[in-house]
Amino acid sequence: MMNAIPMVDLKGQYQKIKTEIDQAVLEVMATAQFINGPRVKEFSNNLEAYLGVNHVVPCANGTDALQIALMALGLKPGDEVICPAFTYVATAEVIALLGLTPVMADVDPDIFNITAALIKPLITNKTKAIVPVHLYGQSCDMEAIMDLATTYKLFVVEDNAQATGAKYTFSDGSIKNTGTMGHIGTTSFFPSKNLGCYGDGGALMTNDTALAQKIKMIANHGQETKYYHKVIGCNSRLDSIQAAILNTKLKYLDTYSAARNQMADAYDAAFRGIAGLTLPKRQVNSSHVFQQYTLKTEARLRDQLLNHLKAKGIPVMVYYPVPLYQQEAFSPYIDKGFKIPNVEGLCKCVFSLPIHTEIGNSQQELIIKAVREFFKNV
Ligand SMILES: *Cc1c(COP(=O)(O)O)cnc(C)c1O
Numbered sequence: 030m031m032n033a034i035p036m037v038d039l040k041g042q043y044q045k046i047k048t049e050i051d052q053a054v055l056e057v058m059a060t061a062q063f064i065n066g067p068r069v070k071e072f073s074n075n076l077e078a079y080l081g082v083n084h085v086v087p088c089a090n091g092t093d094a095l096q097i098a099l100m101a102l103g104l105k106p107g108d109e110v111i112c113p114a115f116t117y118v119a120t121a122e123v124i125a126l127l128g129l130t131p132v133m134a135d136v137d138p139d140i141f142n143i144t145a146a147l148i149k150p151l152i153t154n155k156t157k158a159i160v161p162v163h164l165y166g167q168s169c170d171m172e173a174i175m176d177l178a179t180t181y182k183l184f185v186v187e188d189n190a191q192a193t194g195a196k197y198t199f200s201d202g203s204i205k206n207t208g209t210m211g212h213i214g215t216t217s218f219f220p221s222k223n224l225g226c227y228g229d230g231g232a233l234m235t236n237d238t239a240l241a242q243k244i245k246m247i248a249n250h251g252q253e254t255k256y257y258h259k260v261i262g263c264n265s266r267l268d269s270i271q272a273a274i275l276n277t278k279l280k281y282l283d284t285y286s287a288a289r290n291q292m293a294d295a296y297d298a299a300f301r302g303i304a305g306l307t308l309p310k311r312q313v314n315s316s317h318v319f320q321q322y323t324l325k326t327e328a329r330l331r332d333q334l335l336n337h338l339k340a341k342g343i344p345v346m347v348y349y350p351v352p353l354y355q356q357e358a359f360s361p362y363i364d365k366g367f368k369i370p371n372v373e374g375l376c377k378c379v380f381s382l383p384i385h386t387e388i389g390n391s392q393q394e395l396i397i398k399a400v401r402e403f404f405k406n407v
Contacts, residue, residue, distance in 0.1 A: 034383060050277050072087065080206040085232050086235075087272065098186045098213040101213065107130060111134050113143045118356065136371060142164055144173065145173035160185075161187055162187075163187065165381075178211075186212065189207045195315060197314060208234045212235065212240065216234070223282065286318045299397040305407060306324055325379055328378050
């Protein structure tokens with residue numbers, strides 16, 4: 030029998046680099062430098078070089094990275110932070126956790142990201158920061174967002190958990206990695222992310238040396254000198270085993286992104302022209318690293334389509350089924366009846382197909398066949 034099609038093929042990916050990974054992990058075991066060992070420093074240096082950013086500060090996960098970023102900016106309770114209403118909960122959760130006020134913005138319904146035009150009307154005299162999310166692996170239009178932030182003196186924290194390796198081109202032709210354009214960038218190394226470890230992990234990126242110092246201090250109990258605590262911080266570390274794994278996997282990141290793009294191109298070619306199906310739109314000034322291959326269908330068809338695919342053994346996911354402002358947890362921050370039509374629509378229309386680095390073509394053929402079959406009959 031054929032192996033079941035996975036949403037994310039972490040086993041297949043590991044099998045291909047098993048020797049290298051095993052050796053890296055065993056080396057950490059042998060040296061027993063489990064916390065802040067040399068591999069953590071080495072990984073920070075390697076990721077700085079890869080991203081072209083002055084400072085990478087590793088931490089325990091992508092949610093911590095966002096929290097530490099907002100702590101480092103010195104925001105005060107009641108300050109407003111603008112984020113998209115269509116994202117993973119962590120983005121808005123940390124804002125609320127710190128006593129700040131999340132202000133949820135609409136997103137472009139074709140690109141799935143927030144834009145400067147959608148952010149601008151939400152700016153008040155309490156607004157202090159914007160958290161753009163490079164959703165599904167494609168950059169927000171950062172030039173416009175940074176211009177807006179400069180005009181209104183706002184901080185920008187890029188949530189780059191889904192787009193490590195994506196590149197954005199400015200109008201002067203310069204190219205930067207996502208996560209390195211705002212004041213601070215954050216990312217996650219959750220196993221299924223584009224650069225994933227074998228447990229939890231995260232990092233912050235910045236070009237600002239003073240901010241980097243502050244971030245390091247906050248992530249380490251607010252201390253620079255052991256047992257002398259300057260500020261209230263937290264304990265958020267990337268462990269050495271995860272750093273050793275990430276060091277190995279970073280070498281393959283571009284190959285993995287290319288494989289994801291190859292799969293996305295094949296999906297695009299197979300689905301183009303099907304009525305009732307909208308392909309993911311590529312932004313002209315950003316590359317795409319396809320953390321997700323996300324399509325839109327008509328709301329009335331989606332459940333049927335999901336059931337059809339599941340019955341054929343094809344995994345399919347909805348990122349995200351509920352707008353953040355409808356989540357019970359955010360009710361204290363949201364006016365009754367608050368609604369954003371684009372986000373509302375997206376939550377009913379989007380679905381994501383398997384896309385990753387190791388899928389066999391025969392598996393992709395099966396997925397394509399099942400999707401086409403469904404639309405032939407509606
Ligand atoms: C995964 C993710 C996070 C959180 O990362 P963790 O490492 O799971 O804490 C934050 N924001 C976005 C957009 C994500 O996709």
